[in-house]
Amino acid sequence: MFSKLFSSKSDTKTVPQETQEAISQFIESYRCDVFKDGLFSLNASIEISQHKDDIVIAITLPFPCALALSVLAEQLSKLCEQTVKFAVSYDILSVREHEIPGIKNIIAVASGKGGVGKSTTSVNLAYALQAEGAKVGLLDADIYGPSIPTLLGLKDQKPTSADGKLLTPLDKDGITAMSIGFLVDDAEATVWRGPMASRAFGQLLNETSWPALDYLIIDMPPGTGDIQLTLAQSVPVAASVVVTTPQDIALIDAVKGIAMFEQVNVPVLGIVENMSYHLCENCGHQSHLFGQGGGENIASEFHTKLLGQLPLNIDIRVNADNGKSLIAANSHSDISVSYRKIAQNVAAELYSQLDMRSKQNAKVIVE
Template sequence: MLSNLFSKNKAAKHELEAEIQQKINHFLDAYRSATFPLGFLNVCESLSMAMIKKDLVIEALLPFPCDGELNDIAEQLTELVQLPVYFEVNYQVQPVRQHAIKGIKNIIAVSSGKGGVGKSTTAVNLAYGLIAEGCSVGILDADIYGPSIPTMLGLKGEKPTSSDGKLITPLEADGLCAMSIGFLVDDANATVWRGPMASRAFSQLLNETDWPELDYLIVDMPPGTGDIQLTLAQQVPVAGALVITTPQDIALVDAVKGMAMFEQVKLPVLGIIENMSYHQCDNCGHHSHLFGEGGGERIANSAKTQLLGQLPLDIRIREDADNGSCLINENSTGELAQLYRKIARNVAAQLYYQLDMRSPTTPSIVES
């Protein structure tokens, strides 16, 4: 009698687990977002589920980092199946372009057609956003004439070392590996360098730094579209580029020039990030579009690229940059931190969808 009861309970448990797994599979198959426009299961390279005590643990292998969105998905699944659901994920980021720089999988250039649009601030917060999403990241300050990364990382005055007398050991700030000409020479000296001299210095910084194993290296490019920018774009094995702009018409014109420059050197533009899109009133929450509205979306549509995100004009962003702190680390659950993390996910996803051979959007060769 007890044996029959045990068998029935065991069978009922298996039936319940199968029903839960079916619900989850159906949800994940139908799930769509900016990060997963073709569905979650379409990019998931492996998936398994297991009941561990009273929790359902989903193990997955994904091609780009997206911790923040997986947390949201887990919350929705927890509500759906009325059980605590957790993800245990391995990210298998692969290089989309072959190069000889040891330790670095993918190089992403962050550029702007003009100065003053928040390029360097966006580059730093994007780097920290990618770290928060689950991958290893470095940043290289290619803005030879005005290196601001040391200040933004709280490393101003710090000097890198070398363990072998050949390669420079990069500095580190809250998990972000960094190298800048500002660590090696005074700002005033760098600003008077001529183009070839600046290009040579940057090439040395890139190739003679002892980079650790990095999924992404963010390169903060000098503003503008002149010879130095063209030279750097051609010298560096960049996987893809981001263009930072504001909604202001004059900034948009320069952003279009920046995209044209990358097209000239056959460098894919992953998308546009619109900075200073609006100012949110502290009292009532109203959005004021001080520099215009919808400009980033218009030029993204015109260039057939992606608008990866819109960032507000917020004093906290400026204060953190000046103080050498990062808002993503200072307030990881805050609205601004979540905006940067979402943009970071979009960047990583677009690099995969546009350029990774594993992507479901990659055309397959069919023999006739």
Template sequence: MTPSEALIQVLGQLADPHTGQTLAEARAIRGLGLDGGKVAAEIQLGYPAAGWHAALAAQAKALLEAQPGVEQATVSVGSRVHAHRVQKDLTPLPQVRNIIAVASGKGGVGKSTTAVNLALALQAEGARVGVLDADIYGPSIPKMLGLQGRPDSPDGKSIEPKRNHGLQAMSIGLLVGEDTPMIWRGPMVTQALQQLLNDTRWDDLDYLVIDLPPGTGDIQLTLAQRVPVSGAVIVTTPQDIATLDARKALQMFAKVEVPVLGIVENMAVHVCSNCGHGEHVFGAGGGERMAAQYDVPLLGALPLDIHIREQADSGTPTVAADPGSALSLAYRDIARRTAARLSLQARNKAIAFPNIVMQDT
């Protein structure tokens, strides 16, 4: 074994807490060069993780410099998002590498707020992200993202997504008045969803986050059968009645062969803004128990916090309004775990893994 190979072997033992794999298992080491006592290594993750790059680089640098004969190590860390496998007989949309569906079994669990902040968090981690509001009857994304005006249609057939906070977005709420009720039967609703998805000129997205309406009805069935989804995230609150309905959403995705990337437990604990006392208003541990029962990860738990509601209502969700806050960092951790779980799925196309380049000079 050459000195370079020995260092690659050592570096490959580093564990990725987001995937549960080592760097060697993930084939994340793109190259390593050795020049006397100086080492240069390149690591490329399969998911956006800008908030973790510096810590990983520091950890890898310390590990390499602890090896005999290594005087100085330089480590660069980057990410590249690939298209991952979708349901059989479907292919990814042009300009959209992956679609992540955010679902819940019942309303009122904060699914839309979670979907929007998840999209913003994925973007903060370095991805190109869009949001599709699939709730035709009760669209909320335009208000949450502060979107104004109707979208443009350059050719009279396709529509440009609206943009704010760096996200691309589309919603039926942008095409009708805010107070206009959508009194449509199921076939009209599913057709509207497909048109919103397929006629929007999405621009080179790593992830399109689809905010589904609650339940397991027409829109969910259309999404499962006709929309190329790479993975799903289930949002629930800890209470038993919420997890009971969330289980139905999870089982629906299992039946249509869409991987469930994990569960987000929302409103897990309320911390009093005056005294700091924490109280489990909706019970405790429901999401964790559900995750254990169905052998899917608990991606994270979010508190019942008035700031999350106020910031979403104002059109600037938490991750955009206060990027350095503990709440934003919690959303970013969930985003990394979600994308990391997706990176473990088979790629949509047979793409050869990069060769590791070793140089001894």
């Protein structure tokens, strides 16, 4: 079996046969949140070779998961008593057909109410997906209160146009971004009526010259009213993520957000519980200031996934206010790893639920 999975290149012969078999058996049995059914279930194309003093496993996967692979590489390095590295490439496909050039998958990040950290989560999810290996864009759909320009540190910058027809989006640390806040003053946008706001958003999406993107994250306006329904219906969203806090009132509104996406037939990949707990800097004790277990209970009730829990953290607030990315600055800090785990879960759930290559979506052909 494994002789077929691990191709022999010119330098592969330097890897001892017993080492190849040990790696093969370990990978076959390895399970984690991202690789729930194992790596081989992902139709992964795998090759093993020796490069100088390192064992290099070349692998192609259908969604970004650099963090999970680094953990696996550490365990394989201990097993083999020498450094094992993954050389990974990603074959990310569109899970929903649409006519917007350059974009593979659109993911909406929403909340039932304001003040739960939806926009901050959207920005950090974009950076986290990038850290995992994806090409990512960010679109601010909050026409009435665009915060993406501030969160990215691009508040006073304006997009240009190469052809006079399509806008050239702005770039921050490799994240491609577009927002109504780049084009008009905040006070002007806040007095628009619903149809005008919807048209403006449609223009931002369809009249932007997007580069090749694996994922476009849309920061939805808070709430579940007409404007949210219109946007969810008019945009070819592949799936959605709902942000909440453990507080009872936020959980009630999060349920409304899930119901809204169900109404427009947009799958909900899961729940992100923000401000889940406060971690004491001195003793490490977790204080659940806004309640405990709410996100997990909602996920269980609505048969979706708790994608992750984020703490109350001053670094998140400081970086957001200053328009800086804590993930771009240090992708291996504790809080960055928390966001990256959420990003992996989002990408893995999108593949598992909606990609036709997934075992969950495999077609049965009767002849």
